[in-house]
Amino acid sequence: MAKLLVLHLCFVLIASSSLFHVGTSITHKSQDGSEEWGYVQVRPKAHMFWWLYRSPSRVDVGSKPWPTILWLQGGPGGSGTGFGNFLEIGPLNSNLKPRNSTWLKKADLLFVDNPVGTGYSYVESGGEFAKGDVETAIDMTTLLVEVSNDTVGLRNAPLYIFAESYGGKFAVTLALSLLRAIQAGNLTLNLGGVALGNSWMSPEDYTSSWGPLLKDLSRIDDKTLQESNSLALKIKQQIKNTLYENATLSWNDLEGLIFSNSNHVDFYNFMLDFEMDSLAATTTKNSVESNRIDSLEVRKNSPYLSLNVYKPGATGDLEALMNGPIKQKLTIIPLNVTWGGQSDLVFQFFTGDFMKPRIKEVDELLAKGVNVTVYSGQVDLICSTKGTHAWINKLEWEGLKAFISKERTTLFCGNEKHTKGFTKSHKNLHFYWILGAGHFVPVDQPCVTLNMVDAITQSPTS
Template identity: 60%
Template sequence: MGNSSSLLPLFLCSLLLCLSLFHIKLADAFGTADGSEEWGYVQVRPKAHMFWWLYRSPQRVDSASKPWPTVLWLQGGPGGSGVGIGNFQEIGPLDTDQKPRNSTWLQKADLLFVDNPVGTGYSFVEDKQAFVKTDWEAATDLTTLLKEIYNKNETLQTSPLYIVAESYGGKFAVTLGVSVAKAIKAGELKLTFGGVALGDTWISPEDFVLSWGPLLLDVSRIDYNGADKSNSLAEEIRQQLASGQYGEATETWKYLEEVISSSSNSVDFYNFLLDSNDDPLSAMTMASSKKLQISEKLTMKKRYSMYLSSKASSSGSLDDLMNGIIREKLQIIPKNVSWGEQSNDVFDSLANDFMKPRISEVDELLFLGVNVTIYNGQVDLICATKGTEAWVRKLKWEGLKNFTNLERKPLYCNNDGVTGGFVKSYRNLHFYWILGAGHFVPVDQPCIALKMLGDIAQSPAASSS
């Protein structure tokens, strides 16, 4: 036995840590000594705990005319971890090897990552009945989290919040956007709302599945036989959605992806110019899917996590990182919680909402005067630009005709004269076409993505692009 007095500090430290784990109902914050990072849990409902992580930018510029913005990043899936994937694989300060990222979005804004919905990443539920079943339930939880974080923090309240989403995260973003706007108006949330940005988002599943066959036929990735099969299943999905058979539509969507993979010799759903089996990791995912006959394992969340891991050329997996040194750094993750262990349950719980459109929520945001930005990667398939343009044309917003009639303006990066994309804006609707990018615009075209972010968030650092 060692000296008992030397064990006292360790005992007290363990006791304080245990106490912190039992008092995570409010936005109890932990962080770095210099205040550049904060993180914590919010109990958004009984037995439902949501994890958040805030980074403050070292490039912050204080300007009375242009307050420094904050970006709330929402990942897709559903079940993809913003704290893990968005942070370490896309826009955070460090990559998965813990090396500085030259294209971090901290150059233009503070970054708030949230593992949403509960059960995603480090977020967890103590009872499976606490998983959300709809996008609106997820929005209610996120609004609760924002109230806990913002209502007691005057510094955050003056920093305009921009909700930026990717993939399925777009459905959470628009429901949250409406919820936030209403909570601010009711005096329940003290927050400056900057707007919503939807990056390659799953806003209208019907329009996306209907776009896949024609798009892949046009780029010679499938032939007429493959297109006929794809179009037939997409039409079946359209009819299922029209009759309210949302769960059945999700199952048909899974089968449609299998048919497209077979007809195209495994096209990459995140970049239709590539094969998904070009990578060993992606090949493993596809092999596993075929073995399981395209079960729940073949979801956007699973594939895109593997895709990004392969692009990062990391020496280790994201799971190892999050359940290893990052968990040790954070110190507050309960012992019985592993990063990502409840992600499949999150997806399954949202199966009946997965194929529901959220076009009306975009309309509502526009009607409320909220800035809405849409951006899409040119070679994305899963949320193809063709499908995005189709759902935008369904908006009932009064400014749509004027928006549609406008000419696009070209975008450049670093004054190199190479067209990086196009943009069109009318009143509070903005659309960016990002050339050369697939599903993950910040990864595929980091320079143009940073320029776009500076413009969207009106960052004081935007002129440094």
């Protein structure tokens, strides 16, 4: 466990830091105006990086302006400008080739390296990292106040917050913070809704689901199931007693138990071994989604560790891409800021929040009339559909009983006739079951996911 918590930091010093004050920003635009990026100093010596892509498919029809999607990566410590952008939904893949399934077809895309210390975001020597979800939401609100003032379109366009994994906890706390800022008159923004993709909303329910699910799949035996259930019960009790840091330690022990006794099941896709999943190996190497099951042991034999020069066509070269060609393109990244260089410390500051549930925040958003969409990849383990059903059933929202009784609609894609998923809705709660997808739903099932994005954002067409 010491490997999880004993982390190292090399603080960043830049000569220009004295030019900043809180809430100010530096921005840069591409020559054609299709991209804009910059830094906002959200707190003294704490700098957050953002990157906006404007859609070439943009259509504004009367009272339906073109939407913007804010993508929040998980971890905590996963970089949206890297992982979400180049591995999942952005215009280019990690070989800098066009992605056919980019979400730019349906909306403008705003990626933020969140919390501070993630990706290109950084803290100077003497600065402070965010200590949990609420502080992160305040930082993000500061950023959006600044960006919406300076960036044409954000103030009028509906903003949809899409999140993956731990990003779901960021999304609901941010949405509530934005609503407070809007009500106070500090922010002009139209919050269109929140979408929680395979999101770590209730650690108790997810960890309790792992053992029974894997036993039914013949991935673990009765002995491991018994040990797994015992650890899950311990986690449940620790969460009940608000011993969240202890619960984080127990979570790590449980993942290690399952990983060792399942012959390395992939926590992002229980149909695979970890070694079979190139995306999982890449993201674990860079600390995204914090699937840290004895991570040093998993990573020491990984071919990705030797990649320090960007080579188009290679696998797992995202870190070299971000610290090479992309950093050169952006021009404003300080020379001594390494992409992802502070992400391990980000996670350390979240050990007290990591196992906290955020179900009450979902209830509050639903009660306020905010559209909440939950989507779940069928073969994800770490944020399993079984666990998602469990926490949704704990909602106190007045429409829950009617939602549960609703019939599902079958999802298809294009001319294909086989089932791609199911969906159902009641009032402002919507659920998507995406078949054949693991943790990274946009990667595993891009077509039906893009249709889902269209339904959520109601992107106007000409």
